[in-house]
Amino acid sequence: MTLIRRQSFEKPSSSKPAALIVTALLTIAALYFLVPVYWVVVAATKTTQDLFSTNGFLLSGDFVLWKNLGQVLAYDGGIFLRWFMNSLLYAGAGALIAAYLAAAGGYALAKYRFRGSNLVFGVVLGGVLVPGTATALPLFLLFSEMGLSNTYWSVLLPSLVSPFGLFLCRVYASSTVDSALLEAARLDGASELRIFHTIGLRVLSPALVTVFLFQLVGIWNNYFLPLVMLSDSDLYPITLGLNTWLGQVDRLPEFYELTTGGVLLSTIPLAIAMIVLQRFWRGGLTEGSVK
Template identity: 50%
Template structure:
């Protein structure tokens, strides 16, 4: 008993009643609380606008401007709004949806394929000018898309490709960030010894890439695809300057034109609730894409941690 008292009173041994020791023990807990608060704030920053959009889609025009944003209106008008969305302009919303799926899906698939090929080449091959080309690709990330809008329009106009789907799809195939991401991912995901073993077995470079490397690159490809899909789906400025026919518009430009018509008409065209409901509907395919592709993403990331 005397030995225990001596240890408690020895210099350098913290006591249970020492305020400094209690503060040191509670400091990690305080850090966790602060981190939790920050995470909740970030989650609220992203979730609250989506929640407002979903609630606003259930209101009619009068409730939209007369009730609180995060409360439901006096009438549940979701089904009426959905009917107006798909019937306005002789069903032009459905046409815009098909255009968006075509533009975003083709652009995302093409950008993923090109970024995978380029990133794999930069990571696993050494050739003249490889560092220079990768530096140029990396530097292209810093260039804002608005700075390239006018040169891109002039180029496509000279090729008579404006006001066509190619004017939206072809520029979206270039993804400098995707090339950088796949280069970094391929450098770590594919061991050089595995490529050498495939070459010793007589496999050519293309066969090695298709049968060996692509499986290991799948999680990175899904990541690039999701980034490219979201960027193409939400693209507004490029279709705005490239297209001038309403039937070729994607959802972003089409809904913006409806909103402009409502604002310019002074309320004569009451399309505010229609535009908001259309915006809510346009989010659904992205959510479905993330839910479906997430399992491939997670399974690919965890497959390398299991060894037979």
């Protein structure tokens, strides 16, 4: 009994250094991601002169945030709003459809046994290793032959496929979707599509949120694919539009104010998506850990 008590008292003291190390590492990681965001917020409040003459992490005497944001929204007939809506279309629709297709494919590979399923899964794993920049030029040539280059479809269609999302959904479905529950639904007369939409998607919701967030961030920040596919500035996403502004700062320094203000506005949708969806993500992961 004395030994047990001694071990119970010694365990917290031995785990305390490890907890401090983990906390310190997480704090460093948080600062690594938050410091650039803080710099963008501060930079968006300054004029071009103050941006280069004052400390980048301190506010200047002239607080011109609202003026800069107003200029961003009004410049060139509100072209930034068009870029913003284009990014919402590319990222929102692309991430939503990609998450659904990844869930359907992962569910099928996990719960249906058919010849060649392992080969299909191996091809999917190979697709995870192929960078998007390697497929941009072949896609451009293909879409040019089909007459789809310089259209919304040229950016949207490649965004509908997520090899990593299918891999994640397949692994998650294998461990969480109970085959007995599916058999019970079949005995009740439910079709396979109904089983997938009423049971499969509900169980896969944490994986769906994960795939959706990864795709949303990836498509929203994608620069190379729109650069290759698009030549009409009205079709640009925010990333490509802001880069065109940044390319004019040598000739017109006021574009620094437009660029920093545009970058600040471009981070808002991603922050909102993370805040809104994190409870579904965290709740699903916690539920899985209890099981």
